[in-house]
Amino acid sequence: MENPFKELQEPLRAAPEDLKGKVMKDIAFAKFLMDLSRLFSINVGEIIERTLKKRTENN
Numbered sequence: 759m760e761n762p763f764k765e766l767q768e769p770l771r772a773a774p775e776d777l778k779g780k781v782m783k784d785i786a787f788a789k790f791l792m793d794l795s796r797l798f799s800i801n802v803g804e805i806i807e808r809t810l811k812k813r814t815e816n817n
Contacts, residue, residue, distance in 0.1 A: 773781075
């Protein structure tokens with residue numbers, strides 16, 4: 759039986775440039791979607807914190 763962990767000791771192979779480009783575009787698109795969703799999502803913790811501060815300032 760061969761040891762499958764021997765492959766982990768071998769040096770890494772370089773990925774093709776077109777694959778690298780595609781992965782980087784996918785990562786950039788995912789980051790864009792996360793930033794966009796942050797604009798339209800409700801941050802409940804921040805809303806509660808602001809409300810409590812306003813209530814304490816008014817009293």
